Amino acid sequence: MPDRAQPRGHHNPAAGNLERVGRVQALGDLGISHHSAIAIGDAENHHSLLETCELGVAVSNAVDALKTHADLVLEEPDGAGVAAFLRGPVLCGEVRIEPKRWQLELGRYEDGSRVRLPASQINMLITGRSKSGKSHLAGRSRKRRRQSLRTTRAILRISTGR
Secondary structure, X not given: OOOOOOOOOOOOHHHHHHHHHHHHHHHHHOOOOHHHOEEEEOOHHHXXXXXXXXXXXXXXXXXXXXXXXXXXXXXXXXXXXXXHHHHOHHHHOOOOOOOOOOEEEEEEOOOOOEEEEEOOOOOOOOOOOOOOOHHHHHHHHHHHHXXXXXXXXXXXXXHHOO
């Protein structure tokens, strides 16, 4: 039988998706949206945890792959990092973090860099002349937000039997 172990630095997206579904359901059972949750991790198996929540945080001694994936990397390791985060400016509302995963890509600047708009934690008003692309932009924004809600809706249908 072939060895199915994943090489270090690699996470299994299929397994992560199943874990994500379970986490979203558990949060829903508690009456908490995954958009109101923050995940803090340090290891390879925390990729799906960070992906599940609105904000993904890695402690300073986390594996490099998780640090790259995180929206925020803390300055301190382990529990000290978590404690500092809980006392820090993000939870007090003094600092706003725009999660990397919740970005709406609008196009590219002339230099090739991406033009992005936060797709969460904002209210958006789209205005302009007729045929200027308002409907297209609004549709792209709705699609991105719907993608994040699909899992929640599917879980609610399964758990309620509808």
